[in-house]
Structures are given as C-alpha cells and as structure tokens.
Amino acid sequence: MAIEVRIPTILRSYTGGEKAVSADGASLSALIDSLEADHPGIKERLIEDGDLRRFVNIYINDEDVRFLGGLEAELSDGDQVVVLPAVAGGAGNRVERAASF
Amino acid sequence: MLTIDQATFDAIVAHAKRDHPVEACGIVAGPEGSDRAERFVEMVNAAGSPTFYEYDSTDLLALYKEMDQRDEEPVVIYHSHTATEAYPSVTDINLASEPGAHYVLVSTREHGNNDGPVEFRSYRIVDAVVTEEEVTIVPTLTRSES
Numbered sequence: 001m002a003i004e005v006r007i008p009t010i011l012r013s014y015t016g017g018e019k020a021v022s023a024d025g026a027s028l029s030a031l032i033d034s035l036e037a038d039h040p041g042i043k044e045r046l047i048e049d050g051d052l053r054r055f056v057n058i059y060i061n062d063e064d065v066r067f068l069g070g071l072e073a074e075l076s077d078g079d080q081v082v083v084l085p086a087v088a089g090g091a092g093n094r095v096e097r098a099a100s101f
Numbered sequence: 102m103l104t105i106d107q108a109t110f111d112a113i114v115a116h117a118k119r120d121h122p123v124e125a126c127g128i129v130a131g132p133e134g135s136d137r138a139e140r141f142v143e144m145v146n147a148a149g150s151p152t153f154y155e156y157d158s159t160d161l162l163a164l165y166k167e168m169d170q171r172d173e174e175p176v177v178i179y180h181s182h183t184a185t186e187a188y189p190s191v192t193d194i195n196l197a198s199e200p201g202a203h204y205v206l207v208s209t210r211e212h213g214n215n216d217g218p219v220e221f222r223s224y225r226i227v228d229a230v231v232t233e234e235e236v237t238i239v240p241t242l243t244r245s246e247s
Contacts, residue, residue, distance in 0.1 A: 008198070009174075009199065009200070009201065010198045010199070010200065055196055055198075057158045057161060057162070059158075059162050062162060064158045064159065064162075066158075082162060082165075082166075084161055084162065084165055085196075085198035085199075086155055086156070086158075086161070086196065086198075087126070087128075087144075087155070087156045087161060087178060087196075087198075087199075088148075088153070088154060088155035088156070088192075088196045089153075089154060089180060089189075089190065089192050089193035089196045089197070090124050090148070090150065090152050090153035090154045090180065090182075090190065090192055090193070091124070091151075091152045091153075091182040091183070091184065091185045091190050091192075092150075092152030092153050092190065092192060093190050093191040093192055
C-alpha cells in the first residue's frame with residue numbers, strides 16, 4: 001500500500017528536502033508511524049499528547065481529517081495526504097510555544 | 102529587505118482598514134525562489150477576532166494547492182493588529198511556519214476604518230527569532246528589483 005504524503009516546507013528538514021514522500025498505513029495514526037520510521041522526529045511535529053497538534057492541518061483527499069475521525073481516519077491505497085501548518089497568529093499572546101507547530 | 106509595489110501595499114492597507122477592528126489576513130504569492138510579491142490574495146479570518154487570526158482549513162488547502170499548481174510560494178504573509186503596534190506577538194512568533202516569507206504587520210490602532218497612515222512593517226521569523234527588515238515601496242515590480 002502506498003500513500004503519497006505532501007510535506008510542507010517547514011518539515012522538509014525531516015525528508016531530505018523532499019516535497020512528497022511515500023508512506024503506508026490503514027489509518028492516519030499508522031501512516032504517521034510509518035512516516036516516523038523513515039523520517040525520525042517528524043511524528044512529534046504532528047502529534048502532541050496522543051492527538052493531532054492544534055495548529056497542524058492534515059487532509060486526506062482534500063478533506064480535513066478533523067472531519068474524518070482524526071488519527072483514526074481510514075486510508076486506502078492511492079489516497080493522497082497533505083500536511084499544512086496553520087497560517088495563524090494575532091495580537092493576543094494566548095498561544096504558547098508548546099501548542100505550536 | 103521587502104520590496105513591494107504600490108498597488109499591493111495599498112491593497113493590504115485597504116484590507117486592514119476595512120476589517121478593523123477584526124484582524125485582517127492574507128498573502129502575496131510569487132514564483133518559487135523569486136522573492137517577488139506578485140499575486141495578492143486576501144484571506145478570510147476564520148477566527149473573526151480582534152486579537153487572533155487563522156485561515157479556514159479548507160481555504161488554506163485551496164490556497165496551497167493553487168500556489169503549487171502555479172509553482173508559487175508565499176512571499177508575504179500579512180495580518181493586522183488593531184489595538185497594538187505592528188510588531189509580532191508571542192502568538193505570531195510561535196505560529197510562524199514559513200521561514201522563507203516576509204511577515205508583514207499592519208497596525209490600524211491609530212485611525213481604524215478611517216483614512217490616515219498606518220504602521221506597515223516587515224519581519225523575518227525563523228526558529229522563533231524575529232528580524233525586522235526595511236520595506237521599499239516601488240511603483241511597479243521590475244526585473245531588476247526582484
């Protein structure tokens with residue numbers, strides 16, 4: 001099973017500069033473990049305390065995984081996954097470093 | 102240094118004034134690696150807040166797919182502060198995730214929705230380090246100014 005995962009600029013240090021990599025998994029959770037095996041360190045940029053980071057967006061076939069069951073979202077051969085950091089900010093000092101991407 | 106053409110500068114300022122007191126946000130895209138701020142894209146602040154902005158996740162995906170198809174990248178990422186100075190907040194710094202972009206901040210605190218000058222400043226934000234840079238406004242972008 002091969003799933004293409006599009007990697008944002010800020011995480012390409014984990015993929016040797018590659019914009020897209022191949023990974024496996026029947027669920028998003030398994031896919032992220034597969035990514036981590038090939039690109040150590042990437043998982044903790046996506047997940048915190050067992051859940052997707054608040055300011056990380058992951059899409060399966062253009063659908064935000066938050067509407068597909070989050071880490072439990074199912075995957076099939078040929079699906080396309082896109083990872084994008086949120087574009088967010090603002091004058092309020094409410095977002096701590098730990099919550100960020 | 103950020104080089105920006107007058108029309109794009111005016112568009113960013115107009116957006117900030119129009120949305121005041123809510124924070125306005127958007128990008129200016131340009132060809133990958135060119136550092137040319139060519140294509141102004143106004144975004145909706147899904148947070149609708151005077152102290153926070155965030156692109157809607159569906160809009161975000163559409164924007165990045167479009168840039169990908171056009172071999173573009175975000176050259177400028179702008180937003181407004183509506184009651185404080187045009188300097189990156191802790192939130193701005195912690196969430197900055199495009200190390201190659203110019204982060205533009207506009208403050209509408211002085212004149213709000215009305216005519217009058219605004220603070221317009223630009224920064225690089227890399228690994229939580231903020232570096233302010235000069236802003237040069239040109240009539241139009243030419244090859245030599247890229």
